[in-house]
Amino acid sequence: MKKPDLTDREEKILRSIIETHVRTARPVSSSAVVRKRSVELSSATVRNVMRSLEEKGLISQPHTSAGRVPTDVGYRYYVDNIMQPLTLTESERAEVRGGLQRLTGDDIGSVAAGVSRTISEFARQLAVAVAPPVEGELIEQIRLVSLDGNRVLAVATTRTGQTRSAVLKMREHPSAADLAKAAGLVSEWLTGAPVADIEKKMKDHLGEVGHPLRDVIAGLLAGSPQIFRVRGGERIHYEGARYILSHPEFSDDAAFLGEMFDDEEALAELVRTRAGEGGVTVTIGRENSRKEMKRMSVVVGSYRVGSRFGQMGVIGPTRMRYSRLVGLVDYISEVLDDLLSERR
Amino acid sequence: MKKPDLTDREEKILRSIIETHVRTARPVSSSAVVRKRSVELSSATVRNVMRSLEEKGLISQPHTSAGRVPTDVGYRYYVDNIMQPLTLTESERAEVRGGLQRLTGDDIGSVAAGVSRTISEFARQLAVAVAPPVEGELIEQIRLVSLDGNRVLAVATTRTGQTRSAVLKMREHPSAADLAKAAGLVSEWLTGAPVADIEKKMKDHLGEVGHPLRDVIAGLLAGSPQIFRVRGGERIHYEGARYILSHPEFSDDAAFLGEMFDDEEALAELVRTRAGEGGVTVTIGRENSRKEMKRMSVVVGSYRVGSRFGQMGVIGPTRMRYSRLVGLVDYISEVLDDLLSERR
DNA sequence: TCTTAGCACTCTCATTCAGAGAGTGCTAAG
DNA sequence: CTTAGCACTCTCTGAATGAGAGTGCTAAGA
Structure with a gap:
């Protein structure tokens, strides 16, 4: 090698x-x-x-x-x-850390948004950040809150402290007592289970319950994709389209870049496949799987939330400042590991 | 004229x-x-x-x-x-309506996302949709749900049936009874008030309450921007970057378009300023306020949710199929008015 | 054996020129 | 008012030219 x-x-x-x-x-x-x-x-x-x-x-x-x-x-x-990774200046380090620190109170999707913004700002390149997948998270508790009419707010918390919620429409208006009972029951079934298994678990147990609660739980089951199936838009964030689009050498590739902006999943793939767990990976020109990227390079790193990894990186011309960008991504991943491990 | x-x-x-x-x-x-x-x-x-x-x-x-x-x-x-607006074919009408119908269960931001996707698909142009502003919405009720540790989920519903929520971090762990009391009190103050006024109202009333509740309400006040200040990303959606970027005539304008994709607020401005309330507006080439758009046209329409308007439209070369696009935007705005007025 | 000065050679880029082609404007006739 | 005919103008393409950049090679020097 x-x-x-x-x-x-x-x-x-x-x-x-x-x-x-x-x-x-x-x-x-x-x-x-x-x-x-x-x-x-x-x-x-x-x-x-x-x-x-x-x-x-x-x-x-x-x-x-x-x-x-x-x-x-x-x-x-x-x-x-x-090349040696370039260390950021003291003031840059402070600025990066400060910017990221402000994010860590938010939910994990917003953190990714902020990360892409920070990287893009310092790298002056297109930056992409992908939040860790929710599928492996373990359920802590489910709560149900009655809204108006037949609408119910379902709130799930996971072991890593993430919260996800969605508004469900029930067939009929459930009583507060029924909601509380249903939530207790479902929490009992699901606590400790990974998010990926919840639909199956709920289906398995659904036969055990009788009339009034059964409707509520069926409603919850029907709405569970809304709660847990994270749409790409919440997980994948990019920032800095202007940088890559203003490169005259990419004016031929504008159509390809447009497709990437439209298909965030494809964009995520670029940083996901190459991101090891820890360390910074560089993919240069034709090393990329997509032939349209033969004049682009990708620098990616990962960060850890609980037991899962998120990825982030920059995409730019092969003619990029590798030492600067590797140093930047490395530092950001270090800061993120530090900041995110603090949350419980 | x-x-x-x-x-x-x-x-x-x-x-x-x-x-x-x-x-x-x-x-x-x-x-x-x-x-x-x-x-x-x-x-x-x-x-x-x-x-x-x-x-x-x-x-x-x-x-x-x-x-x-x-x-x-x-x-x-x-x-x-x-030109006469072109009526969509029967099958197109069915497809548009079906696609939009599936969205209307979701929150108002996701509706905008779906609208931009639908427009882009049928217009094969860059499409932008802006959800109506939340500031004018009237509060219906505030609920507080205890999560783990010191975290509390705050849920607000508005008169038009929108739901917004955020996780708040409290100084100390509040009891369930205190949360319920605090939520009742705050709901009493705020019900019927526009979202824009809630911070002021809460501050005005904060002096009236004593120790244990006061902390909870202060926490809610501190977190209220998280609940109500909608970030652009949730209100503004675009789709179809590939269409406008693949126009060879815009390869010089790629840098400008990149800025637009990065600054969603600026993009929204394009469809917002020109959208009357009802009807479709066309802005052609140099009629646009931004001189970089001298070779682009914008076709916009609006849709109504409660008493507020959202906007949507397409951006493409001046050399576009106006009759088709005006017809499309017109039909979509008609369908949206129809579908969205159904929700209470 | 390694380094270097010198020079011929090759390729690009910008400029110029000519000829073909497209489409117009004008004129005069119907 | 319409139209056929034609001269005119402008673009586009390709060929020819010369300047400039940078190399590869050779032969001399350390």
Whole structure:
């Protein structure tokens, strides 16, 4: 997997090429490398080294007489072996932490929204955050509150302290006593069960109860998807469309990006599949599963809520500041783990 | 305002030019008009008419020897005086109505989300829907439900049957009896008051109550923004980014569109400012307040929930099928008024 | 053996030019 | 008032040209 077969000098020159290409967006010539004082060599020698880097597939020429541009393989080598994650400045760290701290009182979906906003702001790239799935959460308790007419508010709390609720429409108006009884009964059945199992459990027990309560519980069963099936929109958040859309190099990909914005599930997939549990993962250009992303890179990290993981990351051109972005995502995931483990 | 100073023949030719331009996206020549059999005339005569239309500012030539293209003024005349809204086919009507019907059980924000999805699907354009503001709603009742630890779920219902809730963190764990008392007291103060006034009202009455209840109510006051200040994300929904982003003519405007997607409030402004109460409004090209939209048109309608209005519409190139889109928005607003007035 | 100066070579990019094609405006006749 | 005919204008395409950038190669120097 590793490719440590570069000499010190080759690494220095690869680094120089990548870093100036990231800044300038144009092919880097041998003389540009010399001007940067990356190495004390003549341009002719640098050219020889560049040729060797090209033979190894790390850089390439757009055409015969242009400078060199890093390939995906070149960026990969840079990310794995050369680059160091950039530490944020003290004031940036304070700002990131402060911004995230303010979120942690909110529900887990809003946290994801805030995370995507924070990442986007500091990265100046499209940012995506996916909240951890609710399916594995364990039910703590179910409560039913009578509203007006036949409407009832169902409230479920989970072991990690999340709360979800929905308004149910019942066939007839249930009495407060019946509601309390039904809630007690259902809580008894479900406490400790994972959210994924609740429909099945309720169905299994439904036969055990008689007339007035049975209607209430049937209503609850009918509405349970509303309570627990989290729509993508609540779990997946993105921010910073303007950054990726303003890249002229992506004007051909605008249609693809539009599809991504419309299909949040697909967007989530990008950060989900590659996010390990802990650590920051970088996916470069053609390494992405979608061929439309051959000129984009994705930097993702994960964060932990209870026993489940959420993911977050940035999407931008392959020509991105990897050291800065890896450092940023890393720091945010550290802060989130810290802040979110505090909640019970 | 009106411009009825076109002859019958001029109108026919303007219509022909606009309708073929909308289809082909290219300048329309005099012979193309003749080929369409819009009028029984030679191309030379059509040319004379086109010259007159050009003098009146309704069409223009991109360059000396090209066909003609409609101007904003031309589209305006077409929309106001020539075009008829296109009625949807029976099966489309059924599909639209069915799709919207399924939504009306949900809360008012989800309805807006569904509306934008429906419009976008049928219009194949970017669609935006804005739910009516909650500020004018009148409070019906406030309930408080004890969760675990110091957390309390506050539930408010309004006169139009909307429900909003939030989890509040109290200083200390309140007893169930105190919660019930506090909820009763607050409901008494607030019932019938508009949402906009609740903070003030609670502050006014807070002095009247003594120790154990006072803490609870202070907690509710502190959390009331969470309950009622609707974040844009819940009110404003858009769908169909792929349609507008895939228009090659907007690849220059991608950065502007990105800003719109990021700033939902700005997007909402587009459909809000122009939406009258009832009826469909069309804003064409430079008529839009934002100069970046000089090549886009907006078709908006409104719908009513209780005494407040929500807005919805489509955003696309000026070269759009106005008759189809006006017909669609009109029908959707009709269906929504119908469906939403049913809820109490 | 490695480095470097020098130079020919290749490719892009911008400019210019010419010819084809599209569509108009004008004129004169019906 | 309408229309046939035609000259005119403008765009678009492709070819030709020259400048500029940057390389690869060779041969000399350390």
